[in-house]
Amino acid sequence: MPQRALFIALAERILFSLVIAMDTQLTWYGQSAFKIVTPNGHVLLIDPWLTNPVHDRGKDEVAGLKRVDLILVTHGHSDHVGDAVEIGKKTRAKLVATFDLSAAIVTTLGYPSELADVETTGHIGGTLTLLGGEIAVTFVPAWHGSGVSKEETAPSVYAGNPAGLVIAIRGGPTIYHTGDTDLFSDMALVSRFHKIDIMLVCIGDHFTMGPDRAAEAVKLVKARTVIPMHYGTFPVLTGTPEVFERELKTRKSKAELRVMKIGQTLTLDEAKDS
Ligand SMILES: [Zn+2]
Numbered sequence: 001m002p003q004r005a006l007f008i009a010l011a012e013r014i015l016f017s018l019v020i021a022m023d024t025q026l027t028w029y030g031q032s033a034f035k036i037v038t039p040n041g042h043v044l045l046i047d048p049w050l051t052n053p054v055h056d057r058g059k060d061e062v063a064g065l066k067r068v069d070l071i072l073v074t075h076g077h078s079d080h081v082g083d084a085v086e087i088g089k090k091t092r093a094k095l096v097a098t099f100d101l102s103a104a105i106v107t108t109l110g111y112p113s114e115l116a117d118v119e120t121t122g123h124i125g126g127t128l129t130l131l132g133g134e135i136a137v138t139f140v141p142a143w144h145g146s147g148v149s150k151e152e153t154a155p156s157v158y159a160g161n162p163a164g165l166v167i168a169i170r171g172g173p174t175i176y177h178t179g180d181t182d183l184f185s186d187m188a189l190v191s192r193f194h195k196i197d198i199m200l201v202c203i204g205d206h207f208t209m210g211p212d213r214a215a216e217a218v219k220l221v222k223a224r225t226v227i228p229m230h231y232g233t234f235p236v237l238t239g240t241p242e243v244f245e246r247e248l249k250t251r252k253s254k255a256e257l258r259v260m261k262i263g264q265t266l267t268l269d270e271a272k273d274s
Helices: 002-020 060-065 084-091 098-108 185-193 211-221 241-250
Strands: 025-028 034-037 041-047 070-072 094-099 126-128 137-141 163-169 172-179 200-202 225-229 265-267
Touching: 002 041, 025 041, 025 225, 041 163, 041 185, 070 084, 163 185, 185 211, 200 211, 211 241, 225 241
Parallel strands: 041 070, 070 094, 172 200, 200 225
Antiparallel strands: 025 034, 025 265, 034 041, 126 137, 137 163, 163 172
8 A cells, every 4th residue: 555655656746747847838819819828737818819800710719728727808808808708608717807807797798707706806916826826917007998898889888997917927937918008107117026028018009009119118127028919900000020120129129029920839938037
């Protein structure tokens, strides 16, 4: 019997070391939708509009999702809430959002209320420690709107202020998803509390900051690596990675620019805490 216990303990240790050896994976689906797979294999979706117009495989991707632990949403607009309710019902993922947004998504769109309880509901300035301590999510300000509506033409329901998200992953990178926002000087405060390895930054213009103001935001945040998002989905989102790169260079930004293709997955091993 002790031998069997020893064998089990050994097998557990080998399995554990295999699991913790995994690197964080980041997938972009277009617009502001990302999937993060953590070193322990937890699956997070951010602003999961997987069925957006520039992602051909959106429906298949949603259908193929087996495990999702958390769905994080920055604000109530449909290009960010996206497929959250369908995925939440299917996978039983918990909804991570600010208080008013969470309530609006539950009551207006039908996200299961038992998956949107106080554990995963916070507000701006607060940090939630989740998944057994593997991740810590901090809600930070964003300058935008945030209403939830069931149909495109229906009046929107109050959903509080929009947010950005700082996601610190144990044994992995700290990721700042700006949500939809303009540049604002208090972005500099983000780096006072978090060393940002990866900044996911909106650059599309029209509804958010464009490439020039986004480049200025990168400087304020002192991000090590920057990945542009929220561009090219509709004709009015005219900001491009090329102009963004030029604006970063003009400002002598030290951030590494990585432009992701839709559906591409990056391994973020090089972005671990150093
Ligand atoms: Zn948007």
